[in-house]
Amino acid sequence: MALLPFDDRDGFIWFDGKLVPWRDAKLHVLSHGLHYASCVFEGERAYGGEIFKCTEHSQRFKTSAELLDFVVPYSIEELDAAKREVVKANGKPDSYVRPVAWRGSEMMAVAAQNATIHVAIASWEWPSMFDPATRMKGIRLDIAEFRRPDPKTAPCRSKAAGLYMICTISKHKAERKGYADALMLDWQGRVAECTGANVFFTRDGALHTPIADCFLDGITRRTVIDLAKKRGIDVQERRIMPDELPSFNECFICGTGAEVTPVAEIGPNRFTPGNISRTLIEEYATAVRPHA
Ligand SMILES: Cc1ncc(COP(=O)(O)O)c(C=O)c1O
Known part of the structure; x- marks a missing residue:
């Protein structure tokens, strides 16, 4: 079965506050999140257009970041709304939802206190994790x-x-x-x-x-x-x-x-x-x- 690469798909990704075309949701190779793993994410599922335990996932997302010493710069309500917007924009009521937050490129060493925090949210169809x-x-x-x-x-x-x-x-x-x-x-x-x-x-x-x-x-x-x-x-x-x-x-x-x-x-x-x-x-x- 041919793989459909995750960077070359149709649809929309919510990226730092707004929906962008899927293929435009890019980050720089010198991102702290990539080099030093200053990155947290969530895995959620929408069923019939509604994200199960949406707010609990947003809360855990914020907490995960705080445990890594950074703050997701959006409220729980904003994250909930953004996730719903992505699922709706991608037109698949049954889908997997992936918020991710990471430290950006302003600083490139272990310490990165002033690096900007970025947030992206994607959604795609993923019927089953196992065969x-x-x-x-x-x-x-x-x-x-x-x-x-x-x-x-x-x-x-x-x-x-x-x-x-x-x-x-x-x-x-x-x-x-x-x-x-x-x-x-x-x-x-x-x-x-x-x-x-x-x-x-x-x-x-x-x-x-x-x-x-x-x-x-x-x-x-x-x-x-x-x-x-x-x-x-x-x-x-x-x-x-x-x-x-x-x-x-x-x-x-x-x-x-x-x-x-x-x-x-x-x-x-x-x-x-x-x-x-x-x-x-x-x-x-x-x-x-x-x-x-
Ligand atoms: C390592 C690990 N443990 C447990 C879970 C289960 O967590 P949840 O039920 O919140 O998806 C996940 C994610 O699905 C995971 O990645």
Whole structure:
């Protein structure tokens, strides 16, 4: 399948306060964000023209930047309105939405206190993060070598571009071995998350998920926990060590991109997508759709 490059598409991108034609949304090679990873982003989805948890994503976007010591120069309301404007302008009610903020080119060294902060928002159609033909059977996960860092070594609550370096390396390695993605442990060897999604397990009718204390506490993760609790499913957020993996029946990952995706394998461990996964896939699919 021919790839459609992301810099050569039709449509509009909101760039520093206004919509510009897609191909004109450019930045200079000497941008601090590119060299020193002073860059944060969001991943959101619009369903039926409405962005799910739009304001929560805008809040996290602002917080992510503050954790990197810069301020997104737009209010939550302005960001919400800009995202809606982009989705509308691109004419695809079901789309992925990508706000990104970075330090610009005025200064080019580690310190960049006076560099201008830029913000862009794009949206495009992205029906499924994993192969739709096999997704519902459960994806296969490798176990990554890199670990989620100690919160004392990185601003791990920020959705910061720099924190994805180990995710890309791990995912590439997994894909080369024929896996769809990789499960990452944390700096203490506990089960953490995938390269772009959080992880859940089931045992004896209860849901188990790691405490999000050194990785992204996903908006989807919190939604799934709420949906499960409303259904009367016991949810346990706790430390999970890899040697517990064989004792779980079901496993799924969740995130804005991944939505709720069943997992069939993690390394040598096998899981069977079952009732709890199916229920939460359906509940999530209903929750994200705009309600009349
Ligand atoms: C590393 C990582 N963890 C978790 C998530 C899930 O976050 P959310 O549900 O807010 O999209 C994402 C993004 O989707 C991610 O990139």
